[in-house]
Amino acid sequence: MKRRLFIASTALVAVGARAQVADLNDAINKAGRQRMLSQRASKAYLAILQKVETRNAQQVLDKSIALFEKQLGELKAFAPSPTIRSTYDALDGAWNDFKRELTGVAASREEAAKVVKLDAAVLALANQGTTQYETASGKPVGRLVNIAGRQRMLSQRMAKFYLAGAMQIDAAGSAAEIAKSRAEFLAALEVLRSAPEATTQIRQELVLADAQWMFFNRGLQRLEGAGASPALMSDVFVTSENLLGIMDRVTGLYSDLKT
Template structure:
């Protein structure tokens, strides 16, 4: 991807880039901040997933779109979250995240995606993820209400959907295959456990439970695709299935997160 392509995407695309729904142009309140901060975690993994798909020629037009829109949304939300920061500690976290994001963004768009750069890119996305997660936790602590924990947890499910797909594509590329498989297994366990917590919560509405039931159906398909993993080999079809299934699961979990963030208690 050329740098010009990304800059064009930033200038031409509306800020309502999030999976067809409208994104706020500013943080509305603390639950919204937790939602957006958590979404930054997810975007760190989604961008790496799209980049790895481009390396392997999987869904090139779609993967490029995912990468472009994810980068633009990350940029926008980073500005919003830093401006909204209610304490010096949170503002400092987002200042640090700005620096890590600058390096990660350069790796994503500075050269054509290539296997030789994959290990370095995965190291950078983990650093961005760590700081994004720190910011989410700080916003949750500032809210100090049970609903904040649920927004954080639901938002983390979005990240896990992308993290599993990312490591699947990394293993297919035979980049850190053993550690990638271990990370997938860890994320699978965490995802299943968290969905149960979200479903059983006293704050879960009928709509939330309906969305989680839909997510369960998507999870079965996604999990079946993940279990076909054979490091260093595989068909384009199986990688396409994982890519698309992770996008579908992400859409549903984003809806769940938004529904929890809208609860006022």
């Protein structure tokens, strides 16, 4: 499965082009991207630990940390209410705990289990902030930006749990999380495709997402616990990055709609 349509470390080359939050759609986009980065950082950590796509994985980890911190500052500064600001203050604390585990301790199976646990707190608060920004928007397109943005997170979450399962970190639980995320991802694709706001360009990108999903899902289905080979794990890592790049473009296209 050599479908390296993008280089893993540059899948999000356009991310961060806007120095500050432009409007509420952009806030929802960036807030939702924080969810993804929590899962992407864990995925990269697990890949490095298992010597999977080591060079790319290190670049992904470093860039994910840097982008999370950049956007965290922007979202806190843009917060239109004390409630939203409070969420991002809490996220700041959870992120610092998570980052400390990602960067401050020698990687091991025991530390990997802690990383997977800590990313859950970051994800929950990032999702809370995204929902609050969507509510502040009050527009149908805000919901679509949120849904499209969540697809990025799900792509990384499935790959993370694949790599966790390969290490036998709660293998049964990891498989259940992959199944849950798969069902949500496929249902959301239909929502995005059928939305009245979907432009021709958005639908074209979703066709690409369907094709990349086929390769990614095939890799996910080949997990056999500790028997997962480095080649299979590499395929899942790379295709998750490819799918992420496509869904990030879709999110941006929805974010740019002024309806």
